[in-house]
Structures are given as C-alpha cells and as structure tokens.
Amino acid sequence: MRPHFHVAGFPVRLHPLFFLVALATGWTLISEPARLALWVGIVFVSVLLHELGHALAYRRHGCDAEIELHGMGGTTQAHDAAHLTHPQSAFVSFAGPGIGFLAGGLAWGLSQLVPLGAPGGLVDQGVRQFLWVNIGWGLFNLLPMQPLDGGHLLADLVRARGGYRHERAVLGVGIATAVGVLG
Incomplete structure (x- = not known):
C-alpha cells in the first residue's frame, strides 16, 4: 500500500478507522462540533508525533522506518531493525512516549507563560486535551x-x-x- 503522505522523510499510511476511533473516543463532545474537531485533530497530531518519535529513534540507529496510523493508534516499523541491540531497541520503545512528554511539557510551560484564552474556552480545552493525550496516554503506554x-x-x-x-x-x-x- 502506498503512503498517503510523508513526515520528516518517513512514509505514513492512514487508515480511515483511525479517525472513526478518534471520533468515538471524543463522543462526549458530539454536541459541540468545534470541540470534537479539535479533539480529533489533537489525537491525530499526538499519535503521529508519538510514532515519529519511534521513527526518528530508528533512523538514529541506521534503520529506515514507516508509520501507519490505524484503529488502535499507530505503529512504526523498521524492516532492518534486526541488528539493533537490546538497549537500542529499548531506546526506540521509549522514544514515542518520550517525544509526547516533551511536547506536553512544552505545551504546559507555554500555557503557564502566555495566557491562552479564557478558562474553559476552546484554546484552554485544546491545551488540556493535548496534555491529556501526550502525558496521560504516554504514561499509560509505559x-x-x-x-x-x-x-x-x-x-x-x-x-x-x-x-x-x-x-x-x-x-x-x-x-x-x-x-x-x-x-
């Protein structure tokens, strides 16, 4: 299957089920289409960022990687990863949640320095959702x-x-x- 797009040189395949599951996880926002769209966008960006962390770690160790976003989230595969040592493979495993923690920490720090809209507003909720997906899901993923x-x-x-x-x-x-x- 051909990739739908590339990020940082990595081919990315996107299955429609990814968006259906993202919509389902945000079902409580169904009465507010803007907030639901924001949720789906944050899930998309965050999962892609997570998988990009794995892909960049593979690249660091000399492997070509490809990313697939599907109904269960995402998967990053490197076909030439058999030569990785166990510590290198552990680094690849941690790189996905690690980049999410970094992104979440940056978003939290920015939200503490700069007012990002009214409390309870769309921007405030977006920051909270971004933190939840990147920090909360990252901790669960570990x-x-x-x-x-x-x-x-x-x-x-x-x-x-x-x-x-x-x-x-x-x-x-x-x-x-x-x-x-x-x-």
Whole structure:
C-alpha cells in the first residue's frame, strides 16, 4: 500500500478507522462540533508525533522506518531493525512516549507563560486535551505489558541484562499489570 503522505522523510499510511476511533473516543463532545474537531485533530497530531518519535529513534540507529496510523493508534516499523541491540531497541520503545512528554511539557510551560484564552474556552480545552493525550496516554503506554511500549521496554531491558531466559517473567509482569488495570 502506498503512503498517503510523508513526515520528516518517513512514509505514513492512514487508515480511515483511525479517525472513526478518534471520533468515538471524543463522543462526549458530539454536541459541540468545534470541540470534537479539535479533539480529533489533537489525537491525530499526538499519535503521529508519538510514532515519529519511534521513527526518528530508528533512523538514529541506521534503520529506515514507516508509520501507519490505524484503529488502535499507530505503529512504526523498521524492516532492518534486526541488528539493533537490546538497549537500542529499548531506546526506540521509549522514544514515542518520550517525544509526547516533551511536547506536553512544552505545551504546559507555554500555557503557564502566555495566557491562552479564557478558562474553559476552546484554546484552554485544546491545551488540556493535548496534555491529556501526550502525558496521560504516554504514561499509560509505559505500563509494562505488551503490546504497549512499556512492555517492549521491559522486555528489551530484561533481555539486555539476562538474555531470553526470563521471558516468562516478562509475560507474568504483563499479565499482572493487565489484571491490575482491569481491577
């Protein structure tokens, strides 16, 4: 499938289901079309930024990457990533949430320095949504369960330290985390 557009030289494919899920996650805003459109735009930019973080980390380690935005968020793949060491792969895993934390921190800092509209207004809500998506979702994404980035990060760190002999422990941590989240 051909890319729909490129960002920083990376091909990006965009599935329509991405926008349907973004609309569904903002369903409480359905009575306010401007706020719903703002939400969908923030989700699009934030998920793309997250995946761009992974892609840039792959590039740093000599891999070509491509980004796909789909119903479950996004995925960044590098076909030549087999040569990455476990610490390099861990860096790639953290780079997505990391760039979101950086963007969220910059948005928060800017909002503290410059008045960004009336409290409760469209701009104020946009800043709050941007912080929620980049900081809140980023923290959730770092939970140590796969397929989240935190699960990949934990697996890479364990493999770097002890090889593949602790795979069951990594899976156990992921299952325990999932049960905890569901509880």
